[in-house]
Every structure is written in structure tokens, then in C-alpha cells.
Amino acid sequence: MPNCFRVRSFATFGIALLMWLPLASHANDAQTKMKYTLFCSGCHTADGRGSGDPRIPDMRNYVGYFAAVEGGREFLIQVPGVATAPLKSKELSQIVNWMLRTFSTDQLPDDFQPFDEQEVERLRQYVLRSELGSTRKALVTRIEEYKKNN
């Protein structure tokens, strides 16, 4: 009898695990969205359009282009709002990947590689400050070129 019970609870455990797995990855996305809401949406709003302050760029159908041009990956992590966010690099990589997919999936290059913890950790050591404006301007020019060819 105790043996039989053990087999049954094993089976129950297995089934529970199988049912839980897809939910878990969904829950991860929900957690990432929650973190975006907490740490970014105050300025960038839930849909990425920006709070209306003219300094905040509209990310919708645009921010993904940065991942397509040279120097853009660095920029995405080295903008102050990302690099200095009070978040671990792993969480930050998940938020930025989520943000790119959610607001600008069509602009991502076909060979887009999601950010991982190590890359974010490395890139965020440098924060764009005085050269932020000129760096973005140069990237926007590159994006205009890229759009012509794609």
C-alpha cells in the first residue's frame, strides 16, 4: 500500500510538472512585463509611446531598428534609463528583449539575437551621457540608410 501510494504521487507530480511548464514560461513573460511596468513605463508608458515629454522617444515600430544597425545594440543598453536601472543584468536583458518584441517586432533584423545577461552586464559598464544625443543622431542616420536597403 505505501508503495502504491508512492507510485501514484510520482505520477501526479509528473503530470503537475507537465501542466506547469508552459504556464511557467508564460509567467516569466508576465513577470517581465510587470518589471517593465514598474521600472520603465512611468516614462515610456505601457504601450511604449512615451509619456508625452518630448525628450522621451516613441518606441513603437521603431526601437527594433537600433538592433539592426552597427552600434545600435550598445546604444540600447547604454542609454542611461537602461544602464543605470536598479535591476540585475539578467532581468534587464529580459526586459529589453520583451520591449523590443512587444513594441517593435517588425523592425528587428531577421538574425536578431536576444540579449543575455553577460552582454548586458558588459555593455552597461559604460553609460552614455554627454554624447548621448550625437550617438543617437548617428544611429538614426544609419537607420535611414538601412530602411532604404531593406
Ligand code: HEC
Ligand atoms: C525617468 C524616465 C525614464 C525611465 C524610468 C526609463 N527611461 Fe528609457 N528613456 C528616457 C529618456 C528621457 C530617453 C531618451 C534618452 C535620454 O535622454 O536618456 C530614454 C531612452 C530610452 C531608450 C532609447 C530609445 C530611443 O529611441 O532613443 C531605450 C531603449 C529605453 N529608454 C529603455 C528603457 C527601459 C528598458 C527602461 C526601464 C528599465 C527605461 N528606459 C526607463 C526616460 C526614461
